[in-house]
Amino acid sequence: MPEKPDRNAIEVRGVRKVFGTGENAVAALATVSVSIRENEFFTLLGPSGCGKTTLLRLIAGFDYPSAGEILLYGDDIAPQPPFRRPVNTVFQSYALFPHMTVAENIGFGLEMLNKPKAEVKARVAEMLRLVRMEQLANRRTSQISGGQQQRVALARALAPQPKVLLLDEPLSALDYKLRKDMQIELKRLQGETGITFIFVTHDQEEALTMSDRIAVMSAGRILQVGAPRDIYDRPADRFVADFIGESNFLKGDVTGTDGGRATVKLSSGTEIRASLPEGFSPSGSVTVVVRPEHAQLAAADGGAALQGTVENVVYLGTDTHFHLRLDDGVPFIVRRQNARGGADSFAAGSRAGVVIGGDAAQVLRD
Amino acid sequence: MASAEEIARAADRKDIRDRWLLSAPALIIILVAATGPLLIVLVYSFLTSAAYGGVEWKFSPEAWVSVFLERDIFDDTLSLADANITIFWRSIKLALMTTVVTLALGFPTAYFMATRSEKTRDLWLFLITIPFWTNLLIRTFAVLQIIRNEGIINTLLMKAGIISAPIQILFTDTAILIGMAYVYLPLMVLPIYASMEKLDFRLVEAGYDLYASRWQVLRRIILPLVKPGVIAGSILVFIPAIGAYVTPSILGGGKNMMISNFIELQFGQAHNWPLGSALAITVMVIVMIALLVYVRNTGAASGERRG
């Protein structure tokens, strides 16, 4: 049988996780289902406390689901303790063994798998090269910097060649510059090793730049799964739109739908075209989202979709934000890229129109 | 096939079972060689005393009656057992006084230690720890050599011409008090120091900034914040002090008994095991009450911190 190109590495089916009992019960995960494909860089994105770590821990086997099942390449892994699962974790705190050297840390997993000494040695050397740490092999883990610890943790988890690598906010403890470097480094490692990565972060920018696909989580649920572009351009609900990037929300009524698009009559009276989330055909009142950079300013009363007053102009170097108050009282932000020598044509207090392009608006599910 | 919930529950059950197995050796040793025998003491306190030590297996409340009451040999009337009550009172009084003295000396000492520089602090702690680890018998013996009639206190005072004859300190309640204060002082200093070390001196600065005097800063800021340490220290001193055996038997002589020595007497020359048992239970109850007060206080304190 030929290998299917997108086999599922992990399938999470109806998994619930409740901590505590009775009145103290907290549902950290409220029925989550998601499939993660082989070889993909999959990101769990959500605010702190939404259940990301909990889901990783269930996959790694440090905790048991209250309901549901987790499949690894089609097999239910519930009966397997963590030390039998071909899954490795890069811990948020790195969890490097303080009483071992860098090399001993990296070789630990292979040693536990009873690999021959020579093989362990060769593989450790290879991993040290992969994460560019050859010089520090015999250092104690307390004698290396945070960024280096990060790379040791990564090498240690990759050394046994797991089927899936779990990374729990691995970059959150690093400073900005190092984080940027490591983002590229991680992406490179994933490409070179071909291992499925499940990456957890609460940083939307990180998620957008690194992932093949993103699952946005909130309060123990997965709200939307998709490629970074889908998630950004077509947020399916208000939380996703709000959490990722900046958004303008406009109220309106659906007056007609065709295919994947709807005509929405905004409260200002103008009608605009907006795309619909998959499998969603609304009627009546809806919310429409428009990204600030997908709208343009135009001369006031020039037939633009919306009219308002510029309240505030914020210069940000690469671009400028115009904070408007629309005539029906709704706030609206337009972002415009700055050109060299360009003057601010819309000063605070002036009237302006807002043009919403043909593919700029998206109807939200809620 | 087992459901996720069953697997989770089985894992929890196994974890708890493993934890019981792991703690079994410690629990068994303590139950057999410490806790269990306490119950036998309770039983013995209700039995009849045998003539030459031991007991006869016959129920009798006599021991408990004679803890507090005395039966007149001639007319069988009961009156308060003055001798016993004196011993109880002396024990409680001496234990309380020891607590007060060690607190009065230990609090400033702990404060002094906690306000030293980071580096020298460890040295002071080390100096307090050495006596703490040194055999209590040896330390009591050291006190004995200081306060006896030929000891250096009396010798120096006589050489200086302040006194003409040695002051009799040894074999008095004062000697017991000095001895207990000496041996238990580290037990007071260590917990107070532990909480004092954590004290944030910016709070003290804030106090002075808001016009508090030194005394007010001590009363209103430092003391409330190190209260858990003060209570812990007091309990750590009071409990061994009330049951003290070595110190009173060396420094108090035969006359100034504390409860422990009196209990020993019942198991030795007096051959009254049931009374000894009843007395032992009584000490234990006193200690339990003290501990209960402690738990109440610290429980409330930690509750405040959480809330």
Added chain:
Amino acid sequence: MAKPFSIRHQPGFTAIAALCFFALYLPILVLVVYAFNAASSTAEWGGLSLKWFQSAAQNTQVIDATVRSFQIAATAAVIATIAATMAALATTRTPPYPGLTFKYAAINQPLMVPEIVTAVALLIFFSRIKIFTGYSGLGYLIAAHTAFCIPFAYLPIRARLENMDLTLERAAADLYATPWRAFRRVTLPLLWPGILAGLMLAFVISLDDVVITEFVKSGGQDTLPTYMLGQIRRGITPEINAISTAFLLLSVAIVTLFFFVSRKRD
């Protein structure tokens, strides 16, 4: 010139502290000095001499008592530390479970009851068993010492465990270490300073015990402290000072070791 205001100063506290440290060490110093007294009474000073150390070293009662003390302390401390380590593993780093409070109470029970009460209880209990079994060896003393050493050994081990990151053991499990291997390779090496501290604490506590030993021992089972107590009650010779000095030296050595073991954090 006016002295600047010191935030940390409290009037009189330094003087009291100085007095305390002086008072703590003066008696010990005097005791040590008199151990080198050539006179045969501690009431007078007869010049420097090591004769009381020699006399103690030749006293078979002292030698027997010392050997016995070490036998009991070593055995009790080792057993107590093993039991306490297991108990600490069973009672830390877990959400509360049924019986946990009971375990805490049971393990700490010997600390909460005055020694004299335990001593009396063991006297009664063991005297019955002695009659019943006919055995009257050191086993009773060792059992009693083990029991009251457990809470002391438990203290530093538990403290160390609670400060230990559970994630490290999870990481080991994640890297294919079975529970036993994770314990051997990760938990135990990291716990080791705590275990060592517990062992030393237990050893010293057992070595120092007077009350329980005094009540539990059979004839001819004097330990060094009970032997000394008997001698002090009978009247003092500088020999006791000499023994005390040697004992003291041992204590200081152990505290110093303990101090470094428990302070070392990596």
